[in-house]
Amino acid sequence: MPSKHPKYGDASYMVFLAEDTLFHIPVWQLRESPYFRDMIDECHTGSEGEGKSDENPIGLGGITAFEMASFLDALNARFLPGDPKLEFQQWAAALHLATMWNFDELRKDIITH
Numbered sequence: 001m002p003s004k005h006p007k008y009g010d011a012s013y014m015v016f017l018a019e020d021t022l023f024h025i026p027v028w029q030l031r032e033s034p035y036f037r038d039m040i041d042e043c044h045t046g047s048e049g050e051g052k053s054d055e056n057p058i059g060l061g062g063i064t065a066f067e068m069a070s071f072l073d074a075l076n077a078r079f080l081p082g083d084p085k086l087e088f089q090q091w092a093a094a095l096h097l098a099t100m101w102n103f104d105e106l107r108k109d110i111i112t113h
Helices: 033-041 064-078 086-098 104-112
Strands: 013-018 023-026
Touching: 013 064, 023 064, 064 086, 064 104, 086 104
Parallel strands: none
Antiparallel strands: 013 023
């Protein structure tokens, strides 16, 4: 059986719920944050299987779907050509979550943008 590449062989996602909206986020992106890296590596996701399916997402209490979508737009904008077309409120929401979850490089990118 072939082995997975250590950096590019992980196609797994974690599922989050903000308000009534599900978000599937690649684990490799979450590993940029020490907060999520520790959660993933130490299996601190609560109940078994939490975050592994739409039926058992990780609930993000206090975070709106707008904030989560804005955060992901900013996170993914680094991989797309051109200037990201985000409004001030989106940048502010993305900065709030990047700071809260210790995405230091993303936080720097948002501040310098």
